[in-house]
Amino acid sequence: MPIASRDFRELRLEDVSRDFGQHRALRDVNLTVKRGEFVALLGPSGCGKSTTLNCIAGLLQLTGGSIWLDSQRLDEVGPEDRGFGMVFQNYALFPHLTVRRNVAFGLVTQRRPKAEIERRVDEALALVRLNGQDEKLPGQLSGGQQQRVAIARAIVVGPPLVLMDEPLSNLDAKLRLEMRAEIRRIHTMLGCSTIYVTHDQEEALSLADRIMVMIDGQPRQIGTPEDLYARPASADVAEFMGYRNLLTSPAQMTVDGAAVTVSGARVLGTAMGTVGARATVAIRPDDLQPTADGPIAATVEIAEYHGRDFYAVARGTGGEDLYFRSDRRVAAGEVVHLAASPARVLVYPA
């Protein structure tokens, strides 16, 4: 019988570390996941987000720290006894079992009565909208359908916590959007806590209640999607959150922020910490726009038509690349005058 019951208050990771030989894959991960919460672990590949998930699942032993479910210590319990649901990146469906028997697997291990198994499998398959495929083998299903089976198999036992390891990364773009909505719907319906690993910031922003950004085996920022999008805590988080323009520049604190130099022009920004003589400036391409009298002069190098707008790269007077979006047509070779609102120019200590 799994130890985790559905009504826990919180899952806590305390100073969780994991080494692989000399390589320190995880350092000092602290995270609290409340009941019903959807938390995304976001970061570039190799940042330790999947390692964190496997530690929570119990598939990897910790080399330091502890994991708690309320007052119960979890990291000394095997994965069989944690009772968490998991959706694997490659789905890991049992290829020799039919869809029905794949989904029933967890209930059969719990030795549930046959009638109950039938009923709950039917419910789970209905929830992921996969009726009528029961007797097929996983190999006969499309990627999206396999994904649904994997979700049904993970939730059928009624786990308090569902772990998802890049579940959408093997799907094509259209299906990915569809399944993203599906995951959101299922989460809302079941209300089970979910920890979701992804390297796609859009996925994390759209699904999660809170996001933990990890870089180099360490959590760098934990916050709501809005926080992370608008106010990344550091320049490397900003880089990962889509602040494509990252420039080092001489800086100066002002009364209400910081002044920096971009492409030879003085630009006002928001100080994200105590800024010294040099700073890292982060601006999203969306926040940098050509205007009639913008201070930053640059020459357009490449312009891509994106339907609603243009996405362009311009070369500044200091030789720096400036990425921006423009509502009006821009062409290569054109000189543009770019401007950004001081609230959207983030200045980090270098």
Place this chain on the structure above:
Amino acid sequence: MSATNLSLRRRLREHGLDGVTLLVIPGVLFVLALFIYPFIYGLILSFQPKQGGWLANYAKFFTDPYLYDTIWLTLQIAVPATLLNTILSVPVALRVRLMRRQKLLTTILVIPITLGTVMVADGLLTYLGPRGWLNRTLLEFGLISDPVRLIHNYWGVMLSLVISGFPFTFLLTLSYVTGIDPALEQAGAMLGARSRQRFFRILLPLLAPGLAITLALAFVQAFTVFPSAILLGAPAGPTRVISIVAYQAAFEQFDYPLASAIAMLMAAIQLVIIAGLLGARMLVFRGPVSTGKG
């Protein structure tokens, strides 16, 4: 003229036949000359006995207990050896899969294959004989009062078949085991299955088709045992395997037709067993043992 030529070529290529296909010819000739021809020659020869009608050799085999008993004697050695090697190789392969120094262990296990049966038999004779290390050590420590008889009997042949057959079944099984996506076992664990349940409900069903092949190949190896049955066994008694009577017919009595008939019967018995194993294989899942498009 050239147009039709071209279209013939193209038609052939669409069926996968082009210049490269010609490279198959030496191989086909080799198989024809060294396998198909001798086999058919032997088959025809077996129906041309020295005395009696065309089935006299087969009649002789099945009426002379000295001859037909060998089927039973051989099966008594080959079946347990096959099962033992295959069953033993599964847990070992499952363990080795998780090891870092796989190569070293694999190399050690492959050595008996490279040494050949005769060399292994010679080593076992020295090691297991009445004056060998094993018996001397056991006697020294007072664990036994008389030397254990492990050679020139059933057990000598069995040991030799395990030593030379196990590495083979192990390597085959290891390749099947490593082909199974480790995420499947992890998924089983996440769903509450303990290692025993994971083995019987996930690993074994996925290994079954591979094990059927392993059993078939291991059986053929064990059934045709010859050098170790003579060197380590009791060729006049309990290890008078079928290949020994075939040898005796051919090279002691110079009755080639009878020897051919015995060889044909060996082939027939092996075919029946292999057909049975492969038939059983049809009943289990044989698809790819990894999932997803990953």
